[in-house]
Amino acid sequence: MSEPLVRLTAITKTYRAGEVDVPVLRGIDLTIDAGAHVAIMGRSGSGKSTLMNILGCLDQPSSGHYVLDGRDVSGLPDDAVSAIRGRTIGFVFQQFHLLPGRTVLENVELPMEYQEVPADERRARAAALLERVGLGHRLRHRPHQLSGGERQRVAIARSLANQPRLLLADEPTGALDSKASAVILDLFAELHAETGVTLVVVTHDDAVGAAAQRRVHVSDGRVVEG
Numbered sequence: 001m002s003e004p005l006v007r008l009t010a011i012t013k014t015y016r017a018g019e020v021d022v023p024v025l026r027g028i029d030l031t032i033d034a035g036a037h038v039a040i041m042g043r044s045g046s047g048k049s050t051l052m053n054i055l056g057c058l059d060q061p062s063s064g065h066y067v068l069d070g071r072d073v074s075g076l077p078d079d080a081v082s083a084i085r086g087r088t089i090g091f092v093f094q095q096f097h098l099l100p101g102r103t104v105l106e107n108v109e110l111p112m113e114y115q116e117v118p119a120d121e122r123r124a125r126a127a128a129l130l131e132r133v134g135l136g137h138r139l140r141h142r143p144h145q146l147s148g149g150e151r152q153r154v155a156i157a158r159s160l161a162n163q164p165r166l167l168l169a170d171e172p173t174g175a176l177d178s179k180a181s182a183v184i185l186d187l188f189a190e191l192h193a194e195t196g197v198t199l200v201v202v203t204h205d206d207a208v209g210a211a212a213q214r215r216v217h218v219s220d221g222r223v224v225e226g
């Protein structure tokens with residue numbers, strides 16, 4: 001059995017709010033195999049986004065260890081963590097987080113600019129990804145000229161720009177109606193099958209949870225399978 005892509009051991013996260021400590025994660029043990037498709041579920045405020053921010057190396061745990069692709073990232077300096085994040089992880093958010101002043105094509109190029117991919121190569125790859133998500137006819141549009149579902153498809157294309165091993169999506173259908181949600185859900189399933197990316201999706205939506213191979217519930221600061 002090979003090493004899982006993600007191994008969280010005894011992860012805790014406590015926020016400080018004024019004088020009060022707010023323990024959110026109280027000892028998370030979680031492994032995720034390369035190529036898996038996992039849904040993270042749980043009630044509002046249970047700590048799903050907190051967990052995703054740690055998985056995405058956007059935030060550090062208060063204690064515990066995070067081994068990502070064989071490397072312990074818990075104690076690394078910020079710049080080392082940023083470099084690993086940029087190469088290894090793609091993100092999709094509920095509110096899309098596209099840059100309004102850039103075209104669709106430029107939004108998808110952006111993560112490749114950070115990785116210093118040559119301009120012609122990144123333009124070609126961005127166009128191909130946008131073609132793949134069905135937006136080849138919208139390259140010069142700005143995000144505000146798109147529907148919500150189209151914006152999320154741009155965000156998904158962007159998330160794949162650097163061919164991440166781990167794709168993290170926090171409520172990716174949370175701002176969409178049921179029809180647009182179904183399109184996004186199908187797209188994730190297709191891209192998971194085509195690329196073999198490890199997909200972790202936070203959701204309240206039972207349909208999104210049902211599409212995953214595995215469901216993990218966050219409750220009382222811990223994870224429960226099933």
Ligand SMILES: Nc1ncnc2c1ncn2[C@@H]1O[C@H](COP(=O)(O)OP(=O)(O)OP(=O)(O)O)[C@@H](O)[C@H]1O
Pocket residue numbers: 015016017022024042043044045046047048049050051
């Ligand atoms: N920066 C912060 N400082 C203090 N408390 C925080 C901070 N971020 C989150 N919290 C608290 O941690 C708890 C978990 O928040 P989190 O955003 O992880 O929940 P969630 O499961 O993603 O909820 P939702 O389903 O509503 O998105 C909440 O009670 C929240 O108020």
Ligand SMILES: [Mg+2]
Pocket residue numbers: 048049050170
């Ligand atoms: Mg959340």
